[in-house]
Amino acid sequence: MKKRKIWAGLSSAVLAAAPAAAQATALHVQPQAGIEAKADQTLLQLAQHQGHAAPAATAGGDGEGEGGGAAQLPAPIHVYRGIEMIRGHLLVGAELIEAGRWADALPHFLHPEEEIYGSIRDQLKTFNIAPFQAALKSLSQTVKAKNKDAYARARAAIDERLAAAETAVKAKQENGTYFVLETALEVLQQAADEYEEAVEKGRIANVVEYQDARGFVLEVDRLVGTVMPAASAKSADAAKALQASLDDLKATFPAVTPPKQAVKDISQFLSDVSKFELQLGNFH
Helix, strand or coil, X not given: CCEEECCCCCHXXXXXXXXXXXXXXXXXXXXXXXXXXXXXXXXXXXXXXXXXXXXXXXXXXXXXXXXXXXXXXXXXXXXXXXXXXXXXXHHHHHHHHHCCCHHHHHHHHHHHHHHHHHHHHHHHHHHCCCCCHHHHHHHHHHHHCCCHHHHHHHHHHHHHHXXXXXXXXXXXXXXHHHHHHHHHHHHHXXXXXXXXXXXXXXXXXXXXXXXXXXXXXXXXXXXHHHHHHHHHHHCHHHHHHHHHHHHHHHCCCCCCCCCCECCCCHHHHHHHHHHHHHCHHHHC
């Protein structure tokens, strides 16, 4: 299982902007140099010395679907995370198609079925979500064929299925706002994994991984936007801090075609994710 390094002092960069409660959390979890946490342990979970009691059952497949410790997540977050990662792939794939770059877009339409769907397939029935693997395959086939009209129809069909799946999972959550934000954090952590693999010696060495990370961050920005009114009503300052951290993360990706030099190194990227995480306690 992949492990994510938590660097010493990662949280210190955000203490000045964090509310008092978040500062206490950050001080409580600030690790010593060299300490590693398993990828399924977020900084917030480490701070609280607690996780979710029931880990999600694994359901075959690997890659992104099981990356970042996803197999240890509770079923609702595991499934919702998978849905949002699929959306992130489709988002960046659509950007490439709009630029006429069908071949470059294809990996982002293949990965949802190849690397993500298998990990959530067996849990869909728990939330009365109809299988949608065939719809994913149909969509990727239209991209292979570079058939714009067929692509538009297949994309509309899968978007409808994903929206229904989101609704089904979220409907069972008592605190929908916190649930969405918690899932958003998991997707951001996966984005960090992708970005780390994209950057080598300060340069973007893997374009597809850069685009994966971009798609996940942009999708999180969209997802958080769906609960921002409720989040702002609960804590306006924390909601502004959440959005500021997302804006910082989005600045990492000036375009779907990456710059030669990376805008940020992985430590800066993780620091921005840390800023997002520090605000979550305000919405529990």
